[in-house]
Amino acid sequence: MSELHSEVHERRILGTELLWAVGVGILVAATLSTIVFTALTRDINPPSNVERIDPKTLHLSGEFTEHNLGTTVDTDGTVTARVIATQFTFVPRCIAVPQGRRIKMRFAAPDVIHGLLITGTNVNTMVVPGFVSQVHTEFTRTGDLLMPCHEYCGLGHSEMWATVQVLPETEFKPDSDGRVACAKR
Amino acid sequence: MSPDEPSAAASPLEVADDIDDESLADVMRVVPLGAGVLAGGAVALLVLGYLAIYLLVFLPRGTVG
Numbered sequence: 001m002s003e004l005h006s007e008v009h010e011r012r013i014l015g016t017e018l019l020w021a022v023g024v025g026i027l028v029a030a031t032l033s034t035i036v037f038t039a040l041t042r043d044i045n046p047p048s049n050v051e052r053i054d055p056k057t058l059h060l061s062g063e064f065t066e067h068n069l070g071t072t073v074d075t076d077g078t079v080t081a082r083v084i085a086t087q088f089t090f091v092p093r094c095i096a097v098p099q100g101r102r103i104k105m106r107f108a109a110p111d112v113i114h115g116l117l118i119t120g121t122n123v124n125t126m127v128v129p130g131f132v133s134q135v136h137t138e139f140t141r142t143g144d145l146l147m148p149c150h151e152y153c154g155l156g157h158s159e160m161w162a163t164v165q166v167l168p169e170t171e172f173k174p175d176s177d178g179r180v181a182c183a184k185r
Numbered sequence: 186m187s188p189d190e191p192s193a194a195a196s197p198l199e200v201a202d203d204i205d206d207e208s209l210a211d212v213m214r215v216v217p218l219g220a221g222v223l224a225g226g227a228v229a230l231l232v233l234g235y236l237a238i239y240l241l242v243f244l245p246r247g248t249v250g
Contacts, residue, residue, distance in 0.1 A: 005206055005209070005210055005213075008210075009210075009213045012213070012214075012217050013216075013217055015217070016217035016218075016220065016221055019221070020221065020224065023225070024228075027228070027232060031235075034239070038244070042244075042248065043248050043250060044244075044248050044250065045248075045250035046249075046250065047249055047250055048250065120246070121246050121247070121249075122243065122246040122247060122248070122249045123249055124249070125249075135249050135250075136248065136249060136250065137247060137248070137249050138247050140247070
């Protein structure tokens, strides 16, 4: 092959590679811009609450004692669900939440690292002993949603799941203590 | 294979092909375009899939932060 041909081919290939590099650079920049734009304008961020809690005394005192678990409605109307993730269950196993209201979900673990997601929603967080995981969300449709543990936590991991019962506003009635339990079905 | 034995690649008879410069030039004219179309198509499909999931599934599910 002549020198000239070889040089022309090489230049053409180099041109294609440069074009490709520019195209990919634009794509990467566009993707990152989309993420930053939605984070700034729509407040879409990963859950990033850093709050410490002593896993040894989780069940003895404070917010995650047994009588305080589940869903509560505060006097100002704020709905908070508190759940413990432990080998190999969630306590409580059913969480009642209202449809169409922004709620706060708080999770803690006394033993090993767990994780959870709620099907059909963006709720997806790790639950690490020593920290409180907090997620805000709004459930748009009524019905029962599955909430499995998604971080391998031991031999019973596959049996560890709970139900999130999304109730219409008319059926979401707190008792005199402001607590709401799942409806029996 | 002993270290003294010559590699087959050292012999022009083993590696030379009978393609002349003109045919090679013809092929090389379209090779970058073909590679670009193939890689571009694959990446375009990937980006379309990402955008579809992002816009139609992720954003409607709302914020969780």
